[in-house]
Amino acid sequence: MSRVFSLVTLAAALAILALGIWKCTCSAGDGDAFGYVSQSAMLAKGELRIEQQFQRSMPWPYAEWSFAPAGYRPAADDRGFIVPTYPPGLPLVMAAFRRVAGAGAVFFVVPLMGALCVLMTGALGRRVHSPLAGVIAALVLASSPSFLFQLMQPLSDVPAAAWWTIALTLALHDSAGASLASGAAASMAILTRPNLVPLAGAIGVFLLWQAVRADPCARAAAVRRVVLFAAGAVPGGVAIGALQNYLYGSPLRSGYEEFSALFAWANAAPNLKQYPRWLIATQTPIVCLALAAPWFPRIRRGGLPLAWVAVVFFCYLFYVPFGADDWSYLRFLLPAYPALIVLSVASALELIDRVTARERVRLAASIAVFASLLAWQGREALHRGVFSQHEVEQRYEDVGRYVTDFTPSNAVFITGLHAGSIRYYAGRLTIRFDWVGERRLDQVVEVMREKGYHPYIALEEGEEAGFRERFVKMSDLARLDWPPAAQRSQPIRVRIYDPLDRARAAQGASIRTAEIAVRRRR
Numbered sequence: 001m002s003r004v005f006s007l008v009t010l011a012a013a014l015a016i017l018a019l020g021i022w023k024c025t026c027s028a029g030d031g032d033a034f035g036y037v038s039q040s041a042m043l044a045k046g047e048l049r050i051e052q053q054f055q056r057s058m059p060w061p062y063a064e065w066s067f068a069p070a071g072y073r074p075a076a077d078d079r080g081f082i083v084p085t086y087p088p089g090l091p092l093v094m095a096a097f098r099r100v101a102g103a104g105a106v107f108f109v110v111p112l113m114g115a116l117c118v119l120m121t122g123a124l125g126r127r128v129h130s131p132l133a134g135v136i137a138a139l140v141l142a143s144s145p146s147f148l149f150q151l152m153q154p155l156s157d158v159p160a161a162a163w164w165t166i167a168l169t170l171a172l173h174d175s176a177g178a179s180l181a182s183g184a185a186a187s188m189a190i191l192t193r194p195n196l197v198p199l200a201g202a203i204g205v206f207l208l209w210q211a212v213r214a215d216p217c218a219r220a221a222a223v224r225r226v227v228l229f230a231a232g233a234v235p236g237g238v239a240i241g242a243l244q245n246y247l248y249g250s251p252l253r254s255g256y257e258e259f260s261a262l263f264a265w266a267n268a269a270p271n272l273k274q275y276p277r278w279l280i281a282t283q284t285p286i287v288c289l290a291l292a293a294p295w296f297p298r299i300r301r302g303g304l305p306l307a308w309v310a311v312v313f314f315c316y317l318f319y320v321p322f323g324a325d326d327w328s329y330l331r332f333l334l335p336a337y338p339a340l341i342v343l344s345v346a347s348a349l350e351l352i353d354r355v356t357a358r359e360r361v362r363l364a365a366s367i368a369v370f371a372s373l374l375a376w377q378g379r380e381a382l383h384r385g386v387f388s389q390h391e392v393e394q395r396y397e398d399v400g401r402y403v404t405d406f407t408p409s410n411a412v413f414i415t416g417l418h419a420g421s422i423r424y425y426a427g428r429l430t431i432r433f434d435w436v437g438e439r440r441l442d443q444v445v446e447v448m449r450e451k452g453y454h455p456y457i458a459l460e461e462g463e464e465a466g467f468r469e470r471f472v473k474m475s476d477l478a479r480l481d482w483p484p485a486a487q488r489s490q491p492i493r494v495r496i497y498d499p500l501d502r503a504r505a506a507q508g509a510s511i512r513t514a515e516i517a518v519r520r521r522r
Helices: 002-023 032-044 053-057 089-101 103-128 131-142 145-151 157-171 176-192 198-213 216-248 265-283 285-295 303-317 327-355 359-383 386-406 419-426 441-450 461-471 499-506
Strands: 072-074 081-084 411-415 429-432 454-460 486-488 494-497
Touching: 002 103, 002 131, 002 145, 002 386, 032 081, 032 089, 032 103, 032 386, 032 419, 081 216, 089 103, 089 157, 089 176, 103 131, 103 145, 103 157, 103 327, 131 145, 131 327, 131 359, 145 157, 145 265, 145 327, 145 359, 145 386, 157 176, 157 198, 157 303, 157 327, 176 198, 176 216, 198 216, 198 303, 265 285, 265 303, 265 327, 265 359, 285 303, 285 327, 303 327, 327 359, 359 386, 386 419, 386 486, 386 494, 411 419, 411 441, 419 429, 441 454, 454 461, 454 499, 461 494
Parallel strands: 411 429, 411 454
Antiparallel strands: 072 081, 454 494, 486 494
């Protein structure tokens, strides 16, 4: 039976890989996706920053920030460069795939890491409780709405969960090689999500406690495991510190906002209200059974997985809270999901065992309970639009391809969400309007024309109101009261305006609006 369970776990991992590749967004859109994908292109060429000396001569305030698309910021030591804001773990793996199989291969990384996370969740369940717990936990993770939602996007949440789950699972094996490999996985996890470095500390404390409690004859081997784990984990911490010092001016400073802007004591109350509610709404109350794990003797070494979950929650307890209905931010907690699911599944199996002593009845009851859970999670994922993300995200590539084909090479785009994707797909310069002062829109347009550029304005329907409100008091261009040069209508409208067309329209000229083609994926 154990062999059957292993095969089912492997099948679930392969299904996740196939699903992730089939339904992935495959788009360098918005801020995060563009940031990771474009950073991988830089790393593949051996570069760590982008030179933009021209921005030094721009006359408006915060010009260097306006020329930095989301996912980038001006370099700390030189105004002529921009640097990525995201940690390098995921882009490094993407860069390796890019070098071997081309640019499109970067979108396979997250599905592959998702499959690995499912496999390691099964291994963690077997280690903590039983082969049955392992296969059920793997299936529960594979059907989790939050996990599936992130599986489809080229972001670091699933890879961070995978690396940390590998580190946790290997730490529970009593061998020197496993401890070294656990440390190496922790290094990759630190490079991927540095703020979760306390998880490496949790493993270190666990291994040290094992050494303290070991019999004298086994203590040397236990101490060796502590040293080997540290040997594997420390390089990741040193590397991320050195990189942050080079890019941002301090080993303790990340590419994000200052610590005080992201973390505050006052954030605990809304986060304590939101995260548990989102978690139960997407995973059902069965996850609460993880808290009962310490009372079941058959759940082996459950203290570390439970502490693991607590550490992840604590790392985000004081983090800036998000909208009350924005359940997708459960992605921050994904590194806790495998341990949380394993403990809740193991506790549920223990409760079922106490209801009946007959093995076949227990197995049937377990299958019935968890089959219902899997079906519910699948329906919830479908209801929350998990499998249709690629249709929405495709707009970034479509707009970028249009810009490549139908705008001049000297085009520059004043934009928001598309600042990164237009750069990535079309190689055109972009200016973020949120970094342009309220009185500066006309100045930006005129300066760019004087420097030989053809300015355009590219906005999504949800951005137009904010754009008007920001600039309309000082600029007639902000009215957007002339026909766009091009638009993509569905499912989210994106419009591209040529400011020169406003004068033509005022003189009675007919402005033709081109429809941006929606490219269907094969």
